[in-house]
Amino acid sequence: MTTTIQHVLEAEGITKHFDGVFALDGVDLRIRPGEIHALLGENGAGKSTLIKILTGVYSPDAGSIRVEAQPMAFKGVGAAHKAGVVALYQELSIVPNVSVAENIVLGDELPSRGGLVDWKELRRVARKQLERLNQGHIPVHRMAGRLTPVQQTMVAVARAIAVEAKVLILDEPTAALTDHEIQDLFRVLRSLRAEGVAILYVSHRLEEVFELCDRATIMRNGTVITTTEVADTTIDEVISTMVGRRQDELFPARGVPGPGTAVEVAGLSGRRVKDASFSVRPGEVLGIGGLAGSGRSELLRIIAGAQRSSSGRIVVDGQECSHRTVAAALDRGIALVPEERRSQGVVLSQSIGENIAVGNLKAISKWGLVAGSRIRSLASNSIAELQIKSRGHQQIVGQLSGGNQQKVVLAKYLARNPKVLLLDEPTRGIDVGTKSEIYGLIRRLATQGTAVIVVSSELPELIGLADRIILMHEGRISGEVPAEGADEEQLLTYCYGRAAS
Amino acid sequence: MNTAQKTQAENKAAAPPLPGNVSAPAGKRPYASALGPIKSGGTIIGFALLVAAFGLMRPDVFLTFGNLRNVLEQVAILAIIAAVQTVVMVVGNFDLSVGATASVSGAVVAQLLIAGQGTAVAVAGALVVGALVGAVNGYLTAYLKLSAFVATLATMTSVSGLAFITTDGTTLFGLPQGFMSLGQGRWLGLPIPIFMAAAVALVVWFVLRNTTIGRRWHAVGGNAEVAKLSGVNVNRVRFLAFVVAGVGAALAGVVLTSRLASATATSGDSYMLLAIAAVFLGMTISKEGTANIGGTLIGVGILGVLSNGLNIIGVSTYVQQFLTGIIIIAAVAFSRLGNKGVS
Ligand SMILES: Nc1ncnc2c1ncn2[C@@H]1O[C@H](COP(=O)(O)OP(=O)(O)OP(=O)(O)O)[C@@H](O)[C@H]1O
Ligand SMILES: [Mg+2]
Numbered sequence: 025m026t027t028t029i030q031h032v033l034e035a036e037g038i039t040k041h042f043d044g045v046f047a048l049d050g051v052d053l054r055i056r057p058g059e060i061h062a063l064l065g066e067n068g069a070g071k072s073t074l075i076k077i078l079t080g081v082y083s084p085d086a087g088s089i090r091v092e093a094q095p096m097a098f099k100g101v102g103a104a105h106k107a108g109v110v111a112l113y114q115e116l117s118i119v120p121n122v123s124v125a126e127n128i129v130l131g132d133e134l135p136s137r138g139g140l141v142d143w144k145e146l147r148r149v150a151r152k153q154l155e156r157l158n159q160g161h162i163p164v165h166r167m168a169g170r171l172t173p174v175q176q177t178m179v180a181v182a183r184a185i186a187v188e189a190k191v192l193i194l195d196e197p198t199a200a201l202t203d204h205e206i207q208d209l210f211r212v213l214r215s216l217r218a219e220g221v222a223i224l225y226v227s228h229r230l231e232e233v234f235e236l237c238d239r240a241t242i243m244r245n246g247t248v249i250t251t252t253e254v255a256d257t258t259i260d261e262v263i264s265t266m267v268g269r270r271q272d273e274l275f276p277a278r279g280v281p282g283p284g285t286a287v288e289v290a291g292l293s294g295r296r297v298k299d300a301s302f303s304v305r306p307g308e309v310l311g312i313g314g315l316a317g318s319g320r321s322e323l324l325r326i327i328a329g330a331q332r333s334s335s336g337r338i339v340v341d342g343q344e345c346s347h348r349t350v351a352a353a354l355d356r357g358i359a360l361v362p363e364e365r366r367s368q369g370v371v372l373s374q375s376i377g378e379n380i381a382v383g384n385l386k387a388i389s390k391w392g393l394v395a396g397s398r399i400r401s402l403a404s405n406s407i408a409e410l411q412i413k414s415r416g417h418q419q420i421v422g423q424l425s426g427g428n429q430q431k432v433v434l435a436k437y438l439a440r441n442p443k444v445l446l447l448d449e450p451t452r453g454i455d456v457g458t459k460s461e462i463y464g465l466i467r468r469l470a471t472q473g474t475a476v477i478v479v480s481s482e483l484p485e486l487i488g489l490a491d492r493i494i495l496m497h498e499g500r501i502s503g504e505v506p507a508e509g510a511d512e513e514q515l516l517t518y519c520y521g522r523a524a525s
Numbered sequence: 526m527n528t529a530q531k532t533q534a535e536n537k538a539a540a541p542p543l544p545g546n547v548s549a550p551a552g553k554r555p556y557a558s559a560l561g562p563i564k565s566g567g568t569i570i571g572f573a574l575l576v577a578a579f580g581l582m583r584p585d586v587f588l589t590f591g592n593l594r595n596v597l598e599q600v601a602i603l604a605i606i607a608a609v610q611t612v613v614m615v616v617g618n619f620d621l622s623v624g625a626t627a628s629v630s631g632a633v634v635a636q637l638l639i640a641g642q643g644t645a646v647a648v649a650g651a652l653v654v655g656a657l658v659g660a661v662n663g664y665l666t667a668y669l670k671l672s673a674f675v676a677t678l679a680t681m682t683s684v685s686g687l688a689f690i691t692t693d694g695t696t697l698f699g700l701p702q703g704f705m706s707l708g709q710g711r712w713l714g715l716p717i718p719i720f721m722a723a724a725v726a727l728v729v730w731f732v733l734r735n736t737t738i739g740r741r742w743h744a745v746g747g748n749a750e751v752a753k754l755s756g757v758n759v760n761r762v763r764f765l766a767f768v769v770a771g772v773g774a775a776l777a778g779v780v781l782t783s784r785l786a787s788a789t790a791t792s793g794d795s796y797m798l799l800a801i802a803a804v805f806l807g808m809t810i811s812k813e814g815t816a817n818i819g820g821t822l823i824g825v826g827i828l829g830v831l832s833n834g835l836n837i838i839g840v841s842t843y844v845q846q847f848l849t850g851i852i853i854i855a856a857v858a859f860s861r862l863g864n865k866g867v868s
Contacts, residue, residue: 081754101753101754101756102757105756113754116751116754117751118748119743119744119748119752120747120748121813122743122744126744130744130751130752130755130756131752131757133737134737134740139737139738140735141736141737141739141740143735169747183755
């Protein structure tokens with residue numbers, strides 16, 4: 025036999041609709057062994073749906089899948105695993121109440137003898153996977169729910185690479201990771217590629233794609249526009265293919281902060297936050313950077329009343345606040361858009377309209393009665409403003425694509441017109457086109473006098489969006505720089521707690 | 526074919542040299558709360574206080590071997606039902622039909638014995654009935670995706686009806702002596718139901734902890750979506766939990782019939798709420814707030830001691846019932862309180 029298998033995975037004419045609306049329409053995808061293949065597209069383009077079809081979570085309405093030239097009709101994830109197709113799904117996390125080790129071999133046949141779990145073997149396998157990811161310090165016997173969010177993501181990644189796959193699919197694995205873990209992950213992916221594993225990689229961070237991937241397939245509105253060698257294209261070209269038009273300037277022009285102080289924080293301490301002091305002027309956008317676990321999110325949570333402070337003051341509009349609950353903080357005009365949208369930000373089983381309405385009941389009700397028409401108009405405004413790709417405000421949030429769910433969370437808080445808006449990773453998982461819309465929106469709110477504090481792991485985002493940046497290291501503020509003309513290297517040294525030379 | 530691209534990609538990747546393990550200095554016990562130890566120990570301390578209080582009030586009666594044996598005998602059947610309810614609750618569901626299943630199985634075993642079947646056949650028949658009820662519950666919840674509340678409420682109602690049909694609304698008695706030794710016999714001076722309850726609890730503990738199905742029950746209960754997308758057959762795992770509950774409830778019904786030397790259509794009904802209460806009490810001792818067999822047994826112990834102790838000091842059953850409710854609320858509320866600071 026002289027013909028070699030050129031493609032390890034071939035999907036042809038994949039079509040899928042939900043309630044009469046096409047999510048995928050005749051998608052073709054071919055992946056070669058030993059390549060890292062990027063799957064790109066705007067929020068709602070159909071990437072996650074395609075992945076779920078490739079791994080048997082959904083069955084397609086039409087189309088065929090071949091793995092090593094064998095036709096496959098997957099019934100469930102288990103069957104896909106057997107055929108060597110494994111995925112790490114978007115925003116899928118861990119099982120909190122079982123050990124790290126069990127999370128890593130979950131579903132994969134637990135090592136067992138006669139129905140009894142072989143704990144020793146289980147832990148050995150798990151430890152090996154974590155070590156591959158440079159995460160050997162995570163104790164494998166610990167309950168996974170007690171790990172930090174970053175560690176939980178790494179455990180989920182370890183689970184995906186634990187299965188000996190021919191095709192490994194990763195749907196936005198780096199959305200919740202910081203540079204350090206990302207580089208560890210990339211190292212493993214490259215070595216898997218060298219072993220001949222085919223990797224399908226979804227990400228909205230295009231720099232990452234250009235760093236890692238060999239080829240890219242770009243989708244728009246449920247169809248494939250093109251498949252290209254990454255070396256033959258540019259980020260700008262990819263963006264305009266994705267969006268269907270040319271991308272304008274990503275960041276809006278900076279504004280002029282108003283006089284006075286909107287919020288002031290003095291000597292604030294609490295869990296993971298030590299003695300933080302800073303102030304924000306009305307109309308100013310303050311960026312907060314730092315590594316995962318540096319206390320950025322906790323700082324926001326304390327200001328927003330979601331976590332207690334042990335000492336320190338928060339002063340809003342010249343008045344000291346002693347709020348201890350989120351509701352009280354909201355009454356003072358402080359709103360926090362949380363980091364973990366699925367658990368903290370939206371009710372997945374409710375509609376877009378209902379989700380946005382819950383956060384704004386005062387604005388849309390009179391004498392305790394909620395007016396349906398106001399929910400509709402409020403939701404429709406948000407949908408238009410944030411370009412939430414949906415079938416209207418009645419669509420259930422759980423049916424939206426990951427990025428569009430994030431937009432619903434944003435919409436809920438933006439609609440309140442807060443005096444102080446706290447955003448924790450506002451553009452995580454959001455496509456470039458909408459990112460620039462969100463930046464514009466944040467800037468517009470600032471121009472109207474809102475003080476904005478943005479936490480982000482992406483330094484370019486902080487530099488482009490904020491007026492001023494503070495950096496945190498192990499709970500303390502380790503540096504402050506004006507954003508205009510700031511230099512990533514310099515910000516990084518603050519992140520690592522070293523004074524700039 | 527793509528080696529050229531690889532080298533190019535690798536060169537780019539080498540960009541910023543980052544120092545070692547930086548991400549998790551504070552990540553050692555991120556979710557520990559000050560209330561943690563009290564919270565997880567609160568129910569146990571409460572149990573100890575309860576025993577101490579009754580012991581102080583009536584040391585002559587309460588703290589005797591005979592009374593301890595009484596308590597154990599009284600809770601044995603509840604312990605069996607609560608143990609299997611624990612399994613269902615680990616999976617994140619609950620089963621309202623366990624009481625009715627115990628009743629119907631108790632009636633079935635009695636009818637089979639009266640019809641002249643041997644003990645082994647009669648008991649097996651009752652267990653099969655329990656397994657069938659469990660299978661129906663499992664099918665409705667796992668495969669037809671009905672909520673556990675609706676599905677098991679419905680089966681509870683139907684199964685209660687079946688119990689009345691089986692007994693014809695009467696009390697069945699006149700059971701053979703050999704069968705009666707199951708519920709009334711003694712071994713090493715202790716009633717046999719105590720050993721059966723201990724055996725069931727031990728098996729459930731071991732299965733939950735060390736078998737593949739047990740670990741899958743935990744995984745599905747913790748995050749069914751993750752489990753499913755990792756290739757766990759979530760439906761089958763759920764289904765099996767309900768079957769176990771059905772069989773366990775049937776066993777309890779058999780023991781109950783043997784102990785009472787008779788069966789009625791409602792003998793086992795009251796165990797359902799008590800079993801769920803025991804599991805809830807037990808959940809408060811786990812840091813994760815998950816159902817666990819050790820906790821369940823403590824919950825069963827609390828309910829048993831409470832009823833025994835209140836009896837001894839002469840409190841009426843109505844007041845007992847009232848107090849039991851209050852205690853459950855107190856225990857669960859206290860453990861929630863501890864949780865609040867965490868999230
Ligand atoms: N279960 C579902 N029911 C109804 N519609 C759905 C369902 N799942 C996905 N969709 C719709 O299918 C379309 C594609 O969604 P998909 O999740 O595949 O997008 P995506 O490309 O992964 O986007 P993102 O970058 O935001 O993750 C969206 O319009 C979404 O609303
Ligand atoms: Mg997606």
